[in-house]
Amino acid sequence: MSHPEVKKAVLAYSGGLDTSIILSWLQNTYDCEVVTFTADLGQGDEVEDARAKAKAGGVSSIYIEDLREEFVRDYVFPMFRANAIYEGEYLLGTSIARPLIAKRMIEIANAEGANAVSHGATGKGNDQVRFELGFYALKPDVKVIAPWREWDLVSREDMLNYAKAHNIPVERKREGSKSPYSMDANLLHISYEGYDLEDPWCEPSEEMWRWSVSPENAPNEAEYIELGYRGGDIVSINGVAMTPAQVLTELNRVGGKHGIGRIDIVENRFVGMKSRGCYETPGGTIMLKAHRAIESITVDREAAHLKDELMPRYAKMIYNGYWFAPERIMLQQAIDYTQATVNGDVRLKLYKGSVQVVGRRSDQSLFDERLCTFEDDQGAYDQKDAGGFIKLNALRLRMNNVTGVLK
Missing domain, CATH: 3.90.1260.10 (Argininosuccinate synthetase, chain A, domain 2)
Structure with a gap:
């Protein structure tokens, strides 16, 4: 699919070194107007200086939005209804934030008349996939600019040299305050x-x-x-x-x-x-x-077991960036159906x-103390029924008679 010339691009912008350099690089490389978008998803102090830094970078259209309620209500909560966990341990904290950012960037692009979007994810990670699958799902003809896959900056030293050459301020944090991670x-x-x-x-x-x-x-x-x-x-x-x-x-x-x-x-x-x-x-x-x-x-037992069987597939969809895919939406509807009670x-x-x-x-609990009690259940459960249940389930095992192969 061919892309038109870039006239205006929406950049996912944090105000840090990487996105500050990307802002300048987009302006110089594509000779386009850049709109910045900073999402407050609860990350703390990171969003405070973004507006001033974007203005200093020559940006006239600056979006800084508090999306915390939407993030938890429409993304985190639906994911937890599925009990989603990736590879048995990861609760998908980064993964679930990307579709919301992608959605809002496309909405801003449409409002601003921008035909391109850009992000700061590297070519080695998952986030480039998550962002871009979201972009294309919501705006199929959008031009995606991924600087880490295009430019020749390969180290922090290269980036600092670029910043110096283009008069991009580099924040010097107090000694001991900067995390190496x-x-x-x-x-x-x-x-x-x-x-x-x-x-x-x-x-x-x-x-x-x-x-x-x-x-x-x-x-x-x-x-x-x-x-x-x-x-x-x-x-x-x-x-x-x-x-x-x-x-x-x-x-x-x-x-x-x-x-x-x-x-x-x-x-x-x-x-x-x-x-x-x-x-x-x-x-x-x-x-x-x-x-x-x-x-x-x-x-219900079978509904719960089916949810557990589907959950790894659902979690993998989120991890890999398929939040807006029809299969994830289909599964979400099935999961949400089970949550009415x-x-x-x-x-x-x-x-x-x-x-x-x-x-x-719960007022809608399926737990019945009369059925599971070790005391007198007053006729709620006839234990004799279990004999027929077991025999019916054992029928195929008795017919197969695996004694001869167990040695």
């Missing part, structure tokens, strides 16, 4: 890659972690919290109604306090390589445990890095 943060998690983590045998230093205390230094007293659910989503904590972003913010606070949510993994990137990363997801770790608990009493409360015990479910209740 490549980090990405939003309300769901913070990730760490690079530096000494490139050796999978090297244990990360305690100083690396930002959101949580170590389990060893967590309080010696356990803390109990109660989460209220409606339609599969958390709507209250300890009886206090909260918005989606407020829920996740509070769970991050209390989870981090108790050393919850740290993982150190080697994952398989979509582009083919293995990558070692460390993640802090305190709120998400609590959410996953609690959601499975409320589902355990409100979702996922209402009630879960009580959790938080202690030194662990999350323990200690109670669950």
Whole structure:
């Protein structure tokens, strides 16, 4: 598919060194107007100076938007209804943020009459795929500019030289304040890659972690919290109604306090390589445990088992960037159908890095104490029926008679 000449481009802009250089490079290489977009997804101080830096870079159309509520409500919560987890450990904190950024960039491109979009993801990572699959799904004829796949800047020294040659200010952080890691943060998690983590045998230093205390230094007293659910989503904590972003913010606070949510993994990137990363997801770790608990009493057995079978495929779709693909949307509709009865409360015990479910209740619970009691069930269940059930299920095993092959 051919692309028209670039007249205006929307850039995903953080105000850091990389995107500041990309802004100048786009202006010089493509001779186009650049619109910057900075999404506040809960990453903290990163968004504060973006407007001033964009203005200094000659940008007239600057978008800085607080998307925290939309992020949790429309992306994080639907993902947790599926209990999604990639390769058994990763709660998809970076992956789930990319489709929202891509969607908003395309909306801005349409509003601004821009025919191109640009991002700062490298040619080795997953984010280039996630961004661009989102772009193309929402605007098939858009021109995508990925500078890391085009320019000849291959090192930090090259970038600093470019910045100097083009009068791009380089922030000098206070001694000791700069992290050596490549980090990405939003309300769901913070990730760490690079530096000494490139050796999978090297244990990360305690100083690396930002959101949580170590389990060893967590309080010696356990803390109990109660989460209220409606339609599969958390709507209250300890009886206090909260918005989606407020829920996740509070769970991050209390989870981090108790050393919850740290993982150190080697994952398989979509582009083919293995990558070692460390993640802090305190709120998400609590959410996953609690959601499975409320589902355990409100979702039918076969529906729950089918969800578990589909979940790895669903998680892989999100990890690989297929949020807007028809198969993900189809699965989401099936998952959401199961959540109509996922209402009630879960009580959790938080202690030194662990999350323990200690109670669950629902007006729509399928748990019937009369059926499972070890005491007199007053005729609710006829145990004699189990004999016929077992014999019917054993019929094919008796017909096969595998005794002769078991040696």
